[in-house]
Structures are given as structure tokens and as C-alpha cells.
Amino acid sequence: MPSLKDIKLKINGIKKTQQITKAMNMVAAAKLRGAQENMENFRPYAEKFAAVIGDLGGSVNPNSFPLMAIRPVKKVLAIVVTADRGLCGAFNANIINAAEKFAKAQAEEGKEVKFACIGKKGFHYLRKSAFEVVAHAIDCMAYIQMQDAKRIGKVAIDMFLEEQVDQVQLLYGRFINVVTQKPTFKRLLPISKEGLGGEEAEDNGPKPTYIYEPEPERILNNLMPMYVNVQIMAAMLETAASEQAARMTAMDNATRACEDMLHTLTLSFNKARQAAITKELMDIVGGAEALKG
Template structure:
């Protein structure tokens, strides 16, 4: 009977865990709708901003703008955007592994590397690693705001202008659908026309724009804003990816709990049947002994 009681306690515990994972799945699904809507509304703006900057940068002299200065790459800065909370499967692990591969590849080329971490999980991991973390921003991924992205952008721009970094790369999770999130690395600084025109989603020849005032004056205002926008876009993509990964992870956990309950119920029924059979045999044996 002790074995039956232990099995019954396990079944009760797994059922309670199943209730928790199911509730977390529903909460993540609700948060995903809001995060995905914000991300999808912002994505066309970020892509178009990127395309316009590519057009402007293509006709400007890189020597006139500090954020366009192309230097010999000796120091590389990686801006890693992860989540502040766990329970989202391999979401943060994939980002961290991608960051480690990128940093190791840069070191193999003889370059110094450093990190700016946005999100508690990435900051906690790399805070104990051999890669230096020069700045970290935590507790902002639950409700991403433009001023959060602006603060990170100001720090990144300062490090680039002070030549603490010759190149700045951005690592975030691109949202594809609730089940698929792809770690993505893109260069943030220096700003050049190479690759900036991609991602707009338009086909056909590029349009010819007339700018007033001249592109050089516009670029002075747009370059810091461009860094803000790209960081905001990356943070929104990562926030939506986090909720999608958490929803998928909790759904898998709920199914695993159901399978475990079914398995434990089968073991419980077998043990109960064995106990009943043993008791019947004892009763029959006692009755036969009385007859004798």
C-alpha cells in the first residue's frame, strides 16, 4: 500500500505542474499577441529606414561622418540582446552559443572582443565567462520602450567614437513564427551603404530621391537615430521571439505532464491490481487452512 500511496502522490504533483504550465502557456500566448503586433508594426519602418540610409550613405563621403569611419578592425563589440526571464526552452541558449561562436571567430582573426548585454540571461552568463562585458542593461525586455533602446545606442556610439570598438555587431533573435526564432547577427557600425539597402522587401529598380537639404546635413541627424531604430527593432524582435519560445516550451511541458500522468496511472493500476490479487490469495489461503 505504501507503493500505491507514493504513486498517487506523484500523480497529484504532476497534475499540479500541468496546471501551472498550462496557465503559463496561456499567459505567454496573450503576451505574444501584443509583442508580435508591436514588432510587425515596427518592422516595415526599420526596413525602410535601413534602405533610405543605404541610399544616403552611398552618396556621402565616409570621412565627413564619424559613424561612417571605416578603420582597421582590431576591436569588435557585440551587442547581445537576450531575455530577462527563463522558462523559454533553448531560446537564450541558442543566442549565447551564437555569440560565443561569433566572438571566438573574431579572436581567431587576432581581434579584441567585448560585449554589451541587453537582458538578464545574457549578462548573467557572460558575466562569468572570459569575454569582457563593458555594459549591461537588464529588466527592460518585459516592456520594450524607445528610451531603453536610446540609452543602449548612446553607450554603443560613445564606445565607437572613442575607438574602444572599430566595428559593432548586433545579435538578436529574429521572429519567424511562434515555433521558429532565428539568432541573427548584423553589423551596426560603421554605417556604410553595403547591405543597408537589403530587407526592404521591394522589387525592381531603386527609386531616385531628391533630398533637401543636402544629404550630408540629413545624415548628421539620421545616423544616431538609425542606431536607435535598429536597436529598438532588434529588441522588439527578441521580445516577440521570447514569448513565442515560452509558449512553445510550456505547451511541450504540458504534453509531457499528460504523458507522465498516463504512464503513472498505468503503473498505479497495475500495482493496485497486484495488491488486490495478493489480498484475495491470502483470503483463499486462509479459508483453505480453516477447512483443513
Template sequence: MPSLKDVKMKIVGVGKTKQITKAMNMVASAKLRGAQARIERFRPYAGKYRQVLAELARKVEDGAHPLLAEHQEKKRCAIVLVTSDRGLCGGFNANIVNAALKLAAEKRSEGMDVQFACVGRKGRDAIRSAGQEITLSYGDRMGSVDFALASSVALEMIHGYETLALDEVWMVYGEFVSMGHQPPRNLRLLPLSAPEAGQEEEAAQGAHCEYLYEPNEEQLLAELLPSYVKVQVYRGLLDTAASEHAARMAAMDNATRNCNEMINTLTLLYNKTRQASITSELIDIVGGAEALNG
């Protein structure tokens, strides 16, 4: 049985850990409010963007823009992996990385070479440890997500697709559904197609609207398609940022709860150890007294 001093030191150590987890929970909660507000404000804009782009894509012929054209031979695929820079958020990053590796395995089974563009230090380190090819990396940037970062990533992918260096571009990120649910999601960025661009919004809208465009559809597509890719990448960054804080908040809440349980267990052990020590001392005293009387 451990000594009283050892048990007491363990209780003090777990108590300090509990203070840290509670503080991290509060910090994550404060950051989550801002990140959640940003993604909730941006989602209607991204949804309307997809709806307008779907309407435009239906009015033009296939191949009207390089980003709409399917490459005949698909040999190279890029996966934009969006994770957090820091850990201590449960299995959030591991789930996203596993989803990306699974997608990479599927593309390799189709005969394609796969390369990764990593946004977030945790994803970059995991992909590097798995021995995968990384062509683009942005580390320590998820703490302050901005549109410039999304634009930089999107322009690299667009350039690769237009120059035929890439035949498909996917993005894997953590989608913020609720406080307790942040599943990984796979989204095909390139090539774009009309059903993928607006299927969800059209189903929600129900009625079909007819629009008149000035200038013509081809000129508008040349401006909107690159912006659309940027918008989708930015939405993935915002979703992942909000999901990270929600996952860390839940992880720190579980850690605090585990600390409380451990303190209760150690306190019970301390009381039992103290009782056993007192009993042992009483037995020694009684034994000594009996020896003197005898």
C-alpha cells in the same frame, strides 16, 4: 513496486504542474499578441529607414561621417547581446548566447579584443559564467521594452566608435520569423555601409528611385545615422521580446503534453499496483482458508 499512496501522490503532483504550465502558456500567448503586433508595425518603418539611408550613403564620399568610416586597424569589437530576463522558454536564450560566443571566437581569431553589452538577465549571467568581459549591462528591462532603452544602448556604442574605443559593433538577438521559428541573428551595427544599409529593401523594391534632399546629404546623414543605429537596436529588442514569448508558449505547450503522458503512465502504474495488491490479499485469504480446512 511502489505503494498506492506514493503513486497517487505523484499523480496529484504532476496534475498541479500541468495546471501551472497551462497557465504560463496562456500568459505567454496573451503577451505574444501584443509583442507580435509591435514588431509587425515597426518592421516597415525600419525597412524604409534602411532604404533612405542606403540612398544617402551612395551620394556621399567615404568618410563623410565617422559612423561610415572603416577604421584602418581593428583591435576592439563590441557585441550587443539581447536575450530575455526569464527562462522557461526552451533553448531560446542558449541559442542566442551560443551564437554570440561563436561570433566572439571569430573576432578573436582576427586579432580583436571582444567585449559584451548585455540586454537581458539571462544573457548577462551566461556571458559572466563564460568568463567574458562585460562593459554594459541592462538587467530586468526586457519586460517593458521601450525606445529609451534602445537609445541608451545605441548612444553608448556610437560614442565608443566615434572616440575610437571600438572598431566594430555587432548585435546578436532572436529574430521573430514565425510562431515556431526564432533563430539567432548577427547584425553589424557599426561601421555602417551602403550595401548593408539597404540591400534587402532594394532587392524587394526592384526599381531605383531618385530623391532630392534639403538640406544636403551630409547634414542629413549627421542626423539620420545615429537614429538609424537606435532604430536597429530597438528592432532587435522588439524581435527578441516577441521571440521570447513564442518560445515560452511552445515550451509550456510541450511541458503540458509531457504532463499528460506522465499522468497516463502513472495512472496505468496505479491500476497495476492496485490489482497486484488485491491479488496478493486474495491469495492470503485463500491460503488462510485452506490452512483452516486442513
């Protein structure tokens, strides 16, 4: 049985750990409010942007636009968005595992897969994998800026236009609610009406007819690169909110685990102390009996 001193040291250590996890839970909860607000404010804009592109794309000849060119898929670029920091449960691991499964499935079909990483965790892991990382943006998830999305978006657009890749996929952690964050794929390039709207599209009756000025062709030339940047930005905001929610849940679970460990160790401490007291009493009684004899 461990000594009283050893058990006491463990109890003190777990109490300090519990204080840290409680503090991290509170910080994550505070950050989640801001991150969720930013995500919810930007999400309707990104969805409406996709809807406009889809409406415009349905009225033009896709062969006239390089970013809508559909080619046999032999090379794929996957943009993977993860967090810069850990201590958020299995959140980063789930996204990385989804990226690896996707890459291996594509490789089995004879396709070449490359990665572009946003977030330190994904970059540090995937750069050691068998797949090439062609671009990365790290230390950018705490304060998300459009310029970081534009930098990765430009890499994806240039590689697609130069036919270095035939398809671009975006993988990120979609925020469902505080306890659920889902790794989600979205096809960025080539842009097609079928690929826009996705799960957010709903059938609410007759659709409005828009009149565009100038003509749709000129508008699309300007909006398509913006669409790629906006979708990457939206994915970064979704991942940032998901990260804080996952961290809040993980720290809450860690605090509860500390409470259970403290309960178990306190029982062990009390048993060890009782055993020590009983032994001392037996020694005293034994000594007294010896003196009487």
C-alpha cells in the same frame, strides 16, 4: 515496485505541474499577440529607416562621417539581446551560444571582443565569461522603451567614435514565425550602404530618386545616431516576440510531456493496485483453507 501512495503522490504532483504549464502557455499566447503586433508595426519603420540611410550614404563621401569610417577591425563590440526570463526552451541558450561562438572565432583571429547586454539572461551568463561586458540593460524586455535602446546605443556610438572598438555587431532573436526564432547578426557600425537593407531588400524594378532638403550631409549627421537606436529598438521588439513564441511552444511541449507521464503512472498505479488486490485475495483464500484444515 513503488507503493500505491508513492505513485499517487507523483500523479498529483504532475497534475499540478500540468495546470501550471497550461496556464503559462495561455499567458504566453496572450502576450505574444501584443508583442508580435508591436514588432510588426515597428519592423517596416526600421527597414525604411535603413533604406533611407542607405540611399543617403550612397550619395556622400563616407570619409566625411565618423560613423561611416571603415578601419582595420581589431576590436569588436557585440550587443547581445536576450530575454529577462527563462522557461522558453532553448531560446536564450541559442543566442548566448551564437555570441560565444562569434567571440571565440574573433579571438582566434586576434581580435578583442567586448559585450553589451540587453536582457538579464545574457548578462548573467556573459559577465562570467572571459570577455568583458561594458554595458547592460536588464529588466527592460517586458516593457520595451526607446530610452533603453538609446542608452546602449550611446555606449556603442561613443566607443566607436573614441576608437575603443572598430566594429559593432548586433545579435538578437529574429522572429520568423511562432515555431522558428533565429539568432541573427547585424552590423551596426560602421554604417555602410552594403550593410543596410540586408535580407529585407528586394529587387522590385527601378528605384525611386529622392530629393532631400536640406542637403544629405546635414541630414545624415542627425539620422545616423537615430539609425543605431532604431535598429537596437527593433532587435528588442523582435526578441520579445520571439521569447513569447518560444515560451508558448515550450509550455505546450511540457503540457504534452505531463500528459504522457500521467498515462504511464496511471498504468503503473493500476498494476500496483491490481497486484495488491490479488495478494489480499490470496491471503483470504489461504486463511480460509487453513481454517478448513
